[in-house]
Amino acid sequence: MTATGLQSPPAGAAPARHPARPAGLARLAWLHAVSRRVPVALGLLAAFGVLLWAALYWRWNIAGGQAARMFIPLTVEAGPAAVISVTSYGPFREPERAAGRWLPWLRLTMTVLLIAAAAGALAAGAAGGRLAGGSLALLRNLAGFTGIGLLTATALGGAFGWAGPMAYLLVTEVALQGHPTTPWVWAGRPAADRGAAICACLVLAAGLAAITLRGPREALRE
Amino acid sequence: MTAATQAPARPAPRPARRSAALAAWRLLRIELRRSPMPLILPLIAALFWFDSYRPSASTPPMWVYRTFWNMGQGHAIIDFGPLVAGTAAWIGSRDGRRGTADLVTAAPRPRWPAQLASWAAAAAWAVGAYLVFVCVMFAVYAGQGVIGTPPWWWVAAGAAAVLAFSAAGFAVGAYWPSRFASPLAAFGAFLAMVMSSQIGFSHASGWALILPTNSNGNFQPDSGMLYPWLPDLPIARIMLLAGIALAVTGLLGLPAASGGAGLRRMAAVLTIAGLAAAGTAVGLAETARLGPHGMVIPALHDAASDRPYSYAPVCSHSAGIPVCLSPDYRSELAGVSAALAPVVSEVAGLPGAPVRAAQAAATYTSGEGQAGQPMTIAGQPPALRMPLGALGLPGAFGWTTSQAADQVRLLFAHAFVGAGNGAGTPAQQAVQAALLQGAGVPFSLQPEVLSLTGLPGWARASVRGQSARGPGPAAGPVYAAARRLAALPADARHAWLAGHLAALRSGRLSLGRLP
Numbered sequence: 001m002t003a004t005g006l007q008s009p010p011a012g013a014a015p016a017r018h019p020a021r022p023a024g025l026a027r028l029a030w031l032h033a034v035s036r037r038v039p040v041a042l043g044l045l046a047a048f049g050v051l052l053w054a055a056l057y058w059r060w061n062i063a064g065g066q067a068a069r070m071f072i073p074l075t076v077e078a079g080p081a082a083v084i085s086v087t088s089y090g091p092f093r094e095p096e097r098a099a100g101r102w103l104p105w106l107r108l109t110m111t112v113l114l115i116a117a118a119a120g121a122l123a124a125g126a127a128g129g130r131l132a133g134g135s136l137a138l139l140r141n142l143a144g145f146t147g148i149g150l151l152t153a154t155a156l157g158g159a160f161g162w163a164g165p166m167a168y169l170l171v172t173e174v175a176l177q178g179h180p181t182t183p184w185v186w187a188g189r190p191a192a193d194r195g196a197a198i199c200a201c202l203v204l205a206a207g208l209a210a211i212t213l214r215g216p217r218e219a220l221r222e
Numbered sequence: 223m224t225a226a227t228q229a230p231a232r233p234a235p236r237p238a239r240r241s242a243a244l245a246a247w248r249l250l251r252i253e254l255r256r257s258p259m260p261l262i263l264p265l266i267a268a269l270f271w272f273d274s275y276r277p278s279a280s281t282p283p284m285w286v287y288r289t290f291w292n293m294g295q296g297h298a299i300i301d302f303g304p305l306v307a308g309t310a311a312w313i314g315s316r317d318g319r320r321g322t323a324d325l326v327t328a329a330p331r332p333r334w335p336a337q338l339a340s341w342a343a344a345a346a347w348a349v350g351a352y353l354v355f356v357c358v359m360f361a362v363y364a365g366q367g368v369i370g371t372p373p374w375w376w377v378a379a380g381a382a383a384v385l386a387f388s389a390a391g392f393a394v395g396a397y398w399p400s401r402f403a404s405p406l407a408a409f410g411a412f413l414a415m416v417m418s419s420q421i422g423f424s425h426a427s428g429w430a431l432i433l434p435t436n437s438n439g440n441f442q443p444d445s446g447m448l449y450p451w452l453p454d455l456p457i458a459r460i461m462l463l464a465g466i467a468l469a470v471t472g473l474l475g476l477p478a479a480s481g482g483a484g485l486r487r488m489a490a491v492l493t494i495a496g497l498a499a500a501g502t503a504v505g506l507a508e509t510a511r512l513g514p515h516g517m518v519i520p521a522l523h524d525a526a527s528d529r530p531y532s533y534a535p536v537c538s539h540s541a542g543i544p545v546c547l548s549p550d551y552r553s554e555l556a557g558v559s560a561a562l563a564p565v566v567s568e569v570a571g572l573p574g575a576p577v578r579a580a581q582a583a584a585t586y587t588s589g590e591g592q593a594g595q596p597m598t599i600a601g602q603p604p605a606l607r608m609p610l611g612a613l614g615l616p617g618a619f620g621w622t623t624s625q626a627a628d629q630v631r632l633l634f635a636h637a638f639v640g641a642g643n644g645a646g647t648p649a650q651q652a653v654q655a656a657l658l659q660g661a662g663v664p665f666s667l668q669p670e671v672l673s674l675t676g677l678p679g680w681a682r683a684s685v686r687g688q689s690a691r692g693p694g695p696a697a698g699p700v701y702a703a704a705r706r707l708a709a710l711p712a713d714a715r716h717a718w719l720a721g722h723l724a725a726l727r728s729g730r731l732s733l734g735r736l737p
Contacts, residue, residue, distance in 0.1 A: 037401060044402060061420070075413060082405035089401055156261065159312055162405035166304055166412065167265055173300075174273045 025102070032106040036087045042117055044083045049121030052076045056129030070132050071173065074187055076125075077141045078169045080118035082162035085149030087114060088216040089158025097215070108212040115146055137191035144186050144200030145169075150207030158216035245331070246339065253343035262309045263351050269301045270355050275362070282615045284550065285370040285446050288363050293376040296435030298356065299383045300415045306348045306384055307391030308408030313344050314392035318399020332481030334489060337396060337474050345388040345467075352384045353377075369550045370446035375456035382463035383434045387411055389467040396474055431455060431517065432462050432507040439510075439517045443584035443611030447550040449530040452516035454523050455507075462503035469496025514585045530583060541566040545579045551610055558610065561627035564661035565634045572716070573723050574599060574638070576606035584611035596678055597637040606634065613676070621676065628671045631661050632681070640727030645684035648700050648733040649726055653719070655696075655704035660715075665701055665708075669693035703736040710737060 033039070054060075055072045088107065090096060096103060122138055131138060145165045152164025172187045180188040183195030190196075274292035281287040292298045314337070316322075356377050363372075391407040415435055422436030430436055445451045475481060475489025510517045515528060535546035540559040543566055547555050562579060569575045576599050598607045613630065616623040635657040639650040646654065659665055672681045673693045687694020707715060718737055725731040 040400065040402060044406075071416060072413075075409065075416065079405070079409050082409065083402060086401050086405055159401060159404065160258075160261065160309075162308060162408055163262060163265055163305060166308065166405075166408050167269055169412065170269050170273055170301060170304075174277060174297075 028102060029106060029109065032103075033110060035090065035092065036110060038087055038110060038114065041083050041087045041114060045080050045114070045118045045121045048076055048079045048083075048118070049125035051079075052122055052125030052131075053128035056126065056131060059129065070176065070187070073131055073138075074141065074172065075169060077122060077138060078145045078165040080122065081142060081145030081149045081165040084111065084114045084118060084146050085153045085161025085164065086158060087111075088150065088153045088161055088211055090216065094218075103215070104212045107215060108208065111150065111208060111211060115142070118142060118146070133191040136197075137187075140191070140197050140200045141187050143204040147200070147203030147205070147207035150211040151203070153216040154207075154210040154214050155217060157218065161216065246335065249331075249336065249339040250342055253339050254346065257340075257343045257347055258313060259306075259309050259344045259347035262305050263347070266302060266305050266351065267355060269305075270298065270359075273301050274298045275359050283363075283366055283368045283553070285363070285368055285372050286441055286443065286611075287615075288368055289373050289376070290437075290441050292359070293373050293380065294441035295437040296380075296383075296415070296419070298352070298380050299434055300412070302348065302352055302380075302384050303387040303415060304408040304412040306344075307387040307394075307411040308404040310341070310344050310348070310388040310391030311395035311403040311407035313340055314395025315399035315401075315403045316340070316395075318396070319401070332485055334475035334480040334485055337392075337480075338471060341389065341392045341471060341474075344392065345385055348384050348388050349381050352381055356380070369553075371451070373441070373446065373451050375451055375453045376440070379434070379456040379459045379463070382460045382467075386463040386466045386470075389470040393470045393474060427510065427512075429504050429507050431510050432459060432504055434459060434463065439512050442516045443609070444548075445516060447531070448533075448548055448581075448583040448611070449515040450527050452513070452518065452523075452527050454519040454527075455510065455517040457522050458503045458506045458510075458519055461506070462500050465496045465499030465501075465503060467496070468499065469493050472496055512585075514583070535580070540579065541570065543576060543578050547581045547610065551581060554610065554615060557616065557623065557627065558608070558630060561630040562634060565631045565638075565657060568657050568660045569638055569719075572719055574604050574640075574727070577603045579606040579608060582607040582609045584609035584613075596643060597633040599637045606637065608633075621674070625671075625674055628663055628667075629674060629677060631658060631663055632671055632677070635661070640729075641680075643678065643680065645680040647729050647731070649703070649731040649736060650729070651684060651700045652703040652707065652733060652736055653726060655701060656707040656715070659704065659708045660712075665696040665705065668696055699733060703733050707736055 052073060055076060060072050061069050087110070100106070119139055119142055122142060123135055126135055126138055145168065148164040148168050149161045153161030156163060172185060175185045176188045183189060183193065183199045186193075186196035186200045274297050277297075278288045278291045281291070317333075360372055391404075391411070394407040394410075395403045418433040418435040421430050422433050422438060425431075425436070426438040431438065431440075440455055442449070442452075469492070472489045472491070472493030472495075475486060476493065478486075480486060480489065506519050506521055509521065510519045512518070513528070515530075533548050533550075536549050536552050536555055537544050537546040538555050538559045539545065540562040541564075545555065545559045545562060547558065551558075566576075582598075597609070599605070600607065608630075613626070613633065615621065616626045621629075632654075635654045636646070638657065639646060639653050641647075641650045641654065645651065655665060655668055658668055658671075663671060669685045669687075670693055672685045674681070685693045686698055707718070710718065714737075719726075722731055722735070
């Protein structure tokens with residue numbers, strides 16, 4: 001007995017489901033979110049919001065000038081970007097790429113939703129006290145850090161997506177001490193600096209495009 | 223029959239201990255090959271160049287200046303620590319993430335030694351890379367003719383810090399096998415470093431000296447040039463960091479699934495030993511006191527480290543008096559002589575005017591850092607002692623050549639009027655200002671010179687109208703008196719000084735008695 005010439009499912013078989021239906025799409029999105037540990041990520045983003053609130057409320061500071069005082073809030077803003085980029089890591093690799101035609105859209109949607117959640121959590125945390133640069137600078141920094149994280153995930157793999165925001169944070173630490181004028185060190189520029197905002201948004205756009213179209217790199221060594 | 227006799231005999235079984243060592247070595251080799259740590263090293267190399275090497279390249283060519291940023295303030299550790307901790311967490315979480323923990327628990331090799339092999343491979347990559355990067359950086363410095371001796375003890379302390387970060391990150395991953403363990407370990411390590419710096423800036427003594435990025439008292443201005451690097455504090459930090467690494471790796475072996483009772487006992491002993499080493503190090507740091515050549519911990523101190531280096535000074539002349547420096551400061555000799563010349567000429571022939579100038583070893587005080595060390599004029603015949611390492615050298619911390627020269631003139635004039643380690647009486651301040659005017663530092667510039675970073679605290683305290691926009695103008699009764707003195711013909715000024723210097727230095731001369 002062979003399957004040659006079989007054109008239709010055998011009688012009694014369950015009809016194939018169309019993932020394009022809203023219920024199917026929602027289930028697909030939920031399964032994708034769970035496979036990327038999005039619920040845990042949301043908890044961590046909320047924790048970063050609380051951390052920012054505590055840092056501002058109790059005025060945690062590093063001794064030094066204005067640049068040093070910015071540093072703890074900046075670290076807390078980079079943390080959510082690292083978490084978002086790590087969620088891009090997928091355990092299914094090739095089978096998922098081969099079978100999931102909705103995968104790019106799922107990656108984009110999930111990332112955008114996480115960015116929105118991070119922005120909300122940090123904005124709520126910023127209510128704890130006076131944040132240098134205000135909410136506008138916070139959103140700009142988060143966007144830039146996230147863009148770098150997503151680009152790193154594309155280059156090094158989702159598991160190492162956190163390394164980009166961390167490296168940029170270390171670069172910023174040095175650059176801030178020299179009063180940077182380049183908009184690429186956006187964290188050191190005033191909130192109203194249009195060039196810095198454009199640079200951060202460009203990096204985010206590049207990161208979103210890369211993670212949507214290419215996805216995270218599948219690292220050979222884990 | 224013959225075939226049986228010619229068949230090779232079965233090799234005798236290897237002794238169990240040798241076979242276990244061989245198996246451990248093979249396991250380590252496999253882990254070294256498959257470790258993801260090398261993936262992150264190019265990024266660390268780029269950061270190390272940008273953050274640790276590049277800012278140091280503009281400092282004067284002396285080991286103490288070149289390495290203060292990357293070793294003294296711990297920027298090399300900050301570049302390595304978070305990224306190493308994050309990657310080690312990823313390695314540590316491997317079994318848990320892949321759901322193979324049960325599988326490896328049931329394997330013939332106990333889980334703890336297998337975990338130790340994974341960690342050892344990651345730590346070997348990280349510490350090896352740290353040592354290679356530092357050696358390359360030091361080779362570049364040596365090629366640039368940097369003077370003095372390198373701070374090897376601080377390199378060892380940095381390597382111990384990288385080891386501790388790898389162990390801590392690995393433990394985070396092993397105990398919380400999640401994809402988020404890596405970023406949390408990395409950002410946790412970074413926040414710990416930031417907090418260490420913060421506490422370090424405000425705590426110049428006690429337990430806080432043990433923190434890996436606390437820069438208080440660890441680098442003396444003339445360490446490695448006029449006196450040796452003191453190993454006391456780096457030894458204590460190595461004890462702490464190695465203790466943390468030991469305790470954390472011991473913790474991995476405590477759960478029941480880690481191995482047999484013997485192994486778990488060994489893990490417990492390791493944990494206790496690590497905690498004891500770390501606790502002892504903190505206790506030793508509590509006993510540290512600042513000596514003339516650095517932090518001294520009595521229990522670790524070797525008196526041989528207190529002997530300053532002997533040297534044949536290099537000399538030149540400045541307005542007729544010999545100026546002698548350590549050969550390590552040869553490049554500064556011309557600049558110092560030129561800076562001293564106008565102010566030495568101003569006081570030539572007056573009582574107490576120095577007949578020679580010599581370099582003195584500079585020290586770092588808890589209160590003012592390396593500042594707070596004025597020049598002194600003492601002895602018979604009077605000699606000027608210059609703690610040059612504590613003064614502004616051109617290129618160090620952004621000082622220009624003219625700013626460095628103005629500092630030398632200011633400190634000379636301050637020593638000559640006998641103001642000691644304070645701002646001085648109004649009369650002393652006025653004579654100091656008049657001498658500086660005569661030496662080519664105009665009144666209008668003097669408040670700015672007094673406000674330069676790196677001078678003793680009294681300098682800034684003597685400036686009136688200090689605000690965020692800068693120092694106030696050279697005005698007030700002190701400058702009015704100074705202007706009157708400076709307006710006198712040189713002979714008259716000289717004669718007045720000759721007659722009033724004793725009263726001026728004793729602090730009995732009031733401002734009103736100036737001409």
